Amino acid sequence: MSAAFHYPPFEIPPELDGLRREVRAFLSEASQQWSGWDIGHSWMGFDRAFSRAVGQRGWIGMTWPRAYGGHGRSALERYVVVEEMLAAGAPVGAHWVGDRQSGPLLLRIGSESQKQRFLPKIAAGEAAFCIGLSEPGSGSDLASLRSRATRVDGGWKLNGRKIWTTYAEHCDFMIGLFRSQGTAEVERHKGLSQFLIDLRSSGLEIRPIVDLTGEAHFNEIVFDDVFVSDALLVGRENEGWAQANAELAFERSGPDRYMSSFPLLPLAIDAVCEAGTIDRLSARRIGEALADIVTLREMSLSILGQLAAGHTPAQEAALTKDLGTTFEQRLPELVREITDNAPVISAGDKLSEMQAYLMQSVPSYSLRGGTREIMRGIIARGLGLR
Template structure:
């Protein structure tokens, strides 16, 4: 990675500079040998050994109580670690969902037994989680899901399908949303429940979905009478819709929603300077990109404060996600405009390799975590426009 560009520390207290230097030193050593293709995966890079080392250093579950394997550090300390990892393109996928989403959900509404069983495993980097929300045929209307949980002796039987589940084939557990009462036609937002699912369960089949890059981050999961015990219910029965929406605020507002393409920026600055092409056009275009980063970062930090206060800033998170993914999708075109690096897999050319991966993958950024249209619908409702 570039050594001439340092991610700005606007809005973060100077007393956290020591932590930032510590994380950068670790990443400087760990990143030896990472190709541009590797860096481009960012938070979808799946490396269990890396996640275990991050857990050993106390950088997963940072804000959680020590009783559950956490470290009782501040939300801003966690933010510093997260943005440094993303800015470097670190392969955090094996612990990302658990740390960002599933762990906080269990900490907030999980049973004591669930907290003690799962949170320490997430914090140590041992347990990888995925999220089961989207379904075939439902489009972007999550609440119209038809996968069903049927009450049986000692628990539930799960039937149906989930799709676009990131790294399901590599993960240990899923928190899935199923219809436990009523029908989608009657009142689609009611009668939904969330369950903790062991991905080695009998009757469960995971089908990888190969994408344009030739890889298979996304998966379809088929549930054929999969049994989950009573203690697998997360929160309260039939209140899954509200729970899932609160969970999505964590997913849509973090720095991963504007930093997935960020490693292109410092590499582009280095390339422009090395080629002697630092003209007015490149200065203006790079300045605009940096201004966008700073603005999006302030928005994300604002939502972090609201989440820490126990609120659910759904509209704010949707706006940050919409603007952030738009920014991420623009960066490869910016590189094409101001440098002579083509998006090709040229061994040893980190910028070209990184650009090659992102050109193929950035179209998905406005789909994952909710489509752009859904985000704008949430924003419109928050403004009273629909």
């Protein structure tokens, strides 16, 4: 068992403090106009103007080559920027997927023309991406995808439905996974391909899904003979499953998997200090939360170090996500207990605004990006249990 999970320590070198200060200064300016409700959205907040401003500072696509609009900086530097953005609850949603998933995917396996066409736009904060994986009948069981890509002259026709795509109605492009060969029952993982899809294509309809926060963060997308040209096939035909999976592993260990509700904590600490209601119990609870964050950060950094060294710590990432999302979910409840906040919004009070949003949104944390049950399945496999 001891061999299954490794978390070698990894530290961010002090040279990066300058960058951190720079990001903080930028954010402290920008955050003046965000309400607590906005901050609660964290990386689900979608603000194109903000993304463009971030792009102008060179903080999107930081590690990509300059030739594609990137900035040739290290993964560590990027981590620092992301960490600060999340700590402030910045609305990074318009460039989040492109910067974290779609861009790196294209860089790795995209064609030269795809790289030239899309990467500079992402890095400038101009092109917003979403991911098309889940379908109504395939939530956790992605190998049972049924949406189909059929070969036609010069390209492909897409038919079927995708669900739980984030902000599709605001985005420009989707990277979607479609069945290009065989059937869900027989071929399962084989015969899936990835495509770059312009969300303004004809035959494509986007239907918002209202969730428990009262907002529509997710969509269902219906494809009715949507044409994509050969040039927009990503990577290799029928190899989409392996490509998409590699992409998912990146998704699991980032600071976004434990910091989604983080900005609540400093607000709560300020509130109890100001009110003078801090007792031993509250102090202990806050201490526990802090201990959790520090540990989760160590784990997340360790995974960053391992990825940078060329390893694929899939088990460790799953474990960190499970612990991290549990923590993110628990934080609002804990803060409610220590601040004795009524479950109502007082306009202008960032703490109560954010609290109100989070009480409704936290259930999704253990569902998005692979459910808690799927993470635990991966962890169990690491222990040799399945």
